[in-house]
Amino acid sequence: MLDRIAEASAWNVVAIALGTIALALIYGPLIWLGVMSFSAEPLSGKPYPLTFAHYGMLFSNDKWHVPFVKSVVLGLVVALACMIIGTFLARALVRLKRPGGVLFVALLPLFVPGLTIGAALFIFLRTTLDLRLGMWSLFIGHMVWAFPFALLLILIVTIRFDVKLIQAAEDLGAKPLRCFLDIELPLLMPGISGAGIFGFLLSFNELLRSTFLRGSETTMPVYNWAMASAQQSQVPIVFSLSTLILAVTLPLMGGLFFILFARK
C-alpha cells in the first residue's frame, strides 16, 4: 500500500527535513534582506540599531528612477508579447499531430544557461550583424527567457480546453472570430493572464542576459548588480529597494498560484 511509504515516518521525516533546510536556504536570506534593510549597518551581521535611514535615502535618491521605469516598461512589453505569441502558439500546439518537435524548440532556452545565451546573442547581434544594442536587444533576450514559461502556463489551459465547445457554437451559426472571442478566449484567460504576470516578473528581474545585451541601457537588476558587486555605499539602498519590490511581488505570486493550482 501507499500508506506504507507515506507512513514510513523515518523516511518522511528525513525527506521533509532535507526539503525544509533547502527552502530555508532560499527564504532565510530573503527574510534577512528585509530585516537588514532596517539595520544601521546592513553589511554587518547586526540588525540593531534599527533605522529607517535607508528608506529615507532611497526616496531622496533619484538615480534608480530611470532604471526602474525602463524595467517596468520593458516588462510590460515582454508580458504583452508573451501573452499574444504564447496564446497563438499554444493553440497551434494542441492542434498539431506531432507537437513534440515544435515544443522542444520552443522550450530549448529553458536549458541554456543565461550567461551562455547572453554571450551568444551578443556575439551574433553585435559582432556578426554589427548592430547597436539597446532596448530592442534587451527585449529579445528577455523574450528568450520568459517565453518558455509563459507558453507552459498557456498550454495548461489550452490542453484542458474542450474543442467540442467551438463545434457546438459553429453548429449554432457563430462565426470563427465570435467563437474565439466569446468562447475560447475567456476560458483561456487564467493561463494567458498568468503568462503575462510571469513574463513581466521574469523580465523585470532578469540580470544575466541583460548584462550582455543592454548596450548603454541600465535596467533595475543591472543597477542593483552594479551597486552590489562594486560594494558601493549604495548597497543599503539596494536592500531597501529589493525589500519593497519583494513586498509587492511575493503576495502577487502567492495569489496567482493559489488561483492557478490550489483553487478547485
Place this chain on the structure above:
Amino acid sequence: MTALALSSPPRRRWRLPGTATGWFTGWFLLMWIGVVVLPLLIISTFSFFSMHQYQIVYDPTLATWTSLVDTGRWVVVLRTIRFAVSVTLLEILVAFPFALWLAKGCRSAAVRAGVITLLTIPFFIDASSRIIVWRSILGTNGVVNNLLVGSGLIDKPLAWLLYSDFSVSFGMFGSYFPTAVFPIFLTLSLIDDDLIKASFDLGASRLQTLRHVILPLAMPGIVGGIVFTFVPLMAAWIEPQLLGGGQVNLLGQSIQSALNNLNYPVAAALSTIVIAVLVLMLAVLVVSLRGRFKMSSLFQSVDG
C-alpha cells in the same frame, strides 16, 4: 480529458481567421531558431577564428583552443566541473527524497500547492540582492559568526565561511534547488500508484520497490534534474562573483572577462564548452524520455 484533444483531431474541419495553426507555427519556429539556435551555432564557430588587432580573422584555426591550455584556462574549466558535479550531486540527493514525499507522501493538496509555490517564487527574484545578503550572514561580522562567538562555541570568527569554495557552493545550492526538484517531482507524480501497490502486494520491501519500481520510472526526471542543475552551474556567474570575493574563479567569470576584453574567440570557446555539455546532456535526456513523453501528461501533476 486532455489526451482526447490531442490524439483524436476534431472530425469537422474548422479554423479561425488569421490564426491558422500552420503558418503561425512556421513563423514562430523561424524567429525562434533565429534568436536561439543560430546564435548558439555562431558562437561555437567563433571559437575556430582568431583576433588580430581587435578584428576577427575569418580563417579556421585551432589557435584559440590550444591557447586555453597554454594560458592555464583549462584549470578554470576543471574547477568549474568540480563545483558543478559536487553541487549537482548534493542537489539530487536532497531533491529526490523531498520530491518523493511531495509527490506520493504529502496528503494535503494545499500543502503541496504551497510547497510548489515556494519552489517557484525564487525564479522571480532579483539574483544580486538575494545572493549578496549572504555576505551579512556568512561574513566575519555576520550572523553565523556572531552567534557562534556569542555562544562561546568558538573564540574567533570562522574566516572560511565567506569568500571561499564553501560560500560559493552554498549560494549555488539554494539557487538551483527548485530546478532540481521540479523534473523529479513531475515524473514521480506520474507514476501510477497501482504499480507501487502491486510491488508491495508481491512482497517487495520498501527498498526493493524504490530500487526496482520507483527509481527506473523516475529516471527521466532525475536526468532532467541533473540537466537543469549541472548545465547552468557550468555557467554560474553571480554566486562566484559575489560570494567568491575574487578567490573562486569559474568559467562564467572567464567568459565575462574575455568578452569585456573584446577577446571574442576565447569567450566563444569557453561558451562552446558549456554548449557541448548542454547538447550531451540533452541527448541523454531525449533518450531517457523516448516513447514515454506525452504533452498531455506534462501537466497531470499540476492538475492535481
